[in-house]
Amino acid sequence: MAAPQNYLAVIKVVGIGGGGVNAVNRMIEVGLKGVEFIAINTDAQALLMSDADVKLDVGRELTRGLGAGADPEVGRQAAEDHREEIEEVLKGADMVFVTAGEGGGTGTGGAPVVANVARSLGALTIGVVTRPFTFEGRRRATQAEAGIDALRNEVDTLIVIPNDRLLAMTDRDISVLDAFRSADQVLLSGVQGITDLITTPGLINLDFADVKTVMSHAGSALMGIGRARGDDRAIVAAEQAIASPLLEASMDGAQGVLLNISGGSDLGLFEINAAAELVADAAHPEANIIFGAVIDDALGDEVRVTVIAAGFDTIPQRPKAFLPGTRRGPASPPASTGNSTAAQGGTASGTSGSTSTVTPAATTPPAASATTAPASPFAAAAAQSRSVPATAAAPHSAVSAARSSPQPAAQPRAAAAGQTAGGGDNRDYNHDGPAPSRREGTDAGADQGHPPYKEPREAPRPSYAAPRRPVRPVADDDDELDVPDFLK
Missing domain, CATH: 3.30.1330.20 (Tubulin/FtsZ, C-terminal domain)
Structure with a gap:
């Protein structure tokens, strides 16, 4: 008779980064049963203080055990460099919990890599992460959102716990240390609430298949x-x-x-x-x-x-960030008669019924190309946090509105001056410079076959003769009257 085999589900909890390793330590401290704990970090000193069964120091060559410096890209690369070691410690797992504190370097960048490895091995992968406190700064919040989006694509189910909501569950006199401990406790509750259903016999018992039915691809x-x-x-x-x-x-x-x-x-x-x-x-x-x-x-x-x-x-889902150098409008303006400006920065000239000639513009640098994607979502988040949101363009002036062809987006002044074909005035006044003069509008009308605009001249002011001062007639007996010579 064959010896009985252990058919219990193999559950592994992976804590990656400082927040994830602290959460694992908290789970070990309270005695969470039926699971195997794995601690992964780029900080060798913090990893030595962990009580996990398996400790994996990633990024030994990249960070030399000194941490990722709150850079998610460094954390991602460190996990990728040790992908085979991560796969080795996750083999045989039926369920893998990936827990981390989002916003830092190792946890934010490395958690998606760990989840991808676990899911590729066929394990039910559940992410349990925290969103940082507001007082931790906007940069960490931006990195956390990018890390959450990346992790969501690699797990079956993602549970996000906002640390700020913990403030509504605690006293106002709570210390910072106790606040982070409360976050670890919530991570523990999320993992324990699922594992207890599988590992602990109860009044109403559940098995791994029941949990997988709800959590798979959820x-x-x-x-x-x-x-x-x-x-x-x-x-x-x-x-x-x-x-x-x-x-x-x-x-x-x-x-x-x-x-x-x-x-x-x-x-x-x-x-x-x-x-x-x-x-x-x-x-x-x-x-x-x-x-x-x-x-x-x-x-x-x-x-x-x-x-x-x-x-x-x-x-x-949040809309994707609008990266500088991309176009929101159509790829090219509709065709029209007369002089028109090419969408790519070239010029085109022609008349109705004739073939248009297109002059190619200078090659656009690769950095401004709309198809150039960042190396990772964390690089995109960093670029978004450094960029200033563009304001809406001002409406076209009356001169540019009278053009026969639509105008592209605002262009540098020097480039706009060189894009005119046949003497036409196709410059875009949709910029912060001075408004166009009336002379520019006159030239544009003449070039397009319209009657030129004649600026009305001011009529000369009427001239009036200055009134003369009346002269008192000279009396006969007024011999001593001194009369000027020009009046005599």
Whole structure:
């Protein structure tokens, strides 16, 4: 008779970067059972302090064990250089959790690489990451968004925990150290809420296949946690989980829901039923709800409810950043008679019924090409944070609006002057320079066959003779009157 084999699901938790390794240490500290812990970091000193079963120092040649310097591109390259070692430690896993703190270097850049390796090995891959606090700065927030977008494409399910929402769950007197510990605790709850359903036998038991049904190819997921004691504790905990500050959006429309209710040995069946009905009412009517109840005497009289909602119909995505050098409008302006400016910067001249001649413009440098993609999403995020958003162009002036051909986007003044064919005035006045003079409008009308605009001349002012001062007639007896000579 063959010896019995172990058919338990192999679950591995990978913490990458400083935040991920700290979360793994927290999970080991509280005694999370049934999983294997792996710590990956470019900081050799921080890695030595980890209690994980497997420690992997990546980027030894690139960073010399000194860290990624908050550069996600360095973290990504370090993970790529040790891809084979990562694959070796992940072999045989049925489920892989990738946990990291987004916004830094190693976790932000290396987490997508680890997730890609895990998924290529056939493991159910779940990402559990945190979004940085606001006080950590805008640069880390921008890098975190790029890292989350990159990780979402490499995992089956991604759970994003906003650290700022933790402030709504804590006291105002909380220290920075305790705030980061709270973030580690939430990462622990996200992982533990799923693994307990598989590894811990309960009143209502679940297996790995049940969890895989909900989490496989589910996309983004939301997680809520609730705890309560006393009367109606299960219902109160379920209400807290549904309205948890950790939920960035409502769980309405979720096609898949994982519900884990944990409590002491006095946890009643009717309590479980009431909490489950409350969660079911908040989800989609046709949602697949995977439900489990776990008995944990360490909780005492407390009931803990963990809700993970996934499988939304539509996941809102942010518009891609508009990179400098790309065109938002059509590739080329419509054809028209008369003189027109080519879209690529060349000139074209011709009349109705004749063949147009196109003069090619100078070759556009590769750096300004719209098809040139950045090396990685992290480079794009860095370029976006350094660039200044372009303001909307001012409307065309009356002179440029009268042109027979549409004008391209604003061009350098020197280039615009050299793009006129046949003496036509096709310059674009849509810039910050002075407005066109009336003389320029006169020339443009004459070149296009319109009657030239004649500027009205000012009429001469009428001249009037100055009034003469009346002269008193000279009396006969006024001999001594002094009369000027010119009046005599």
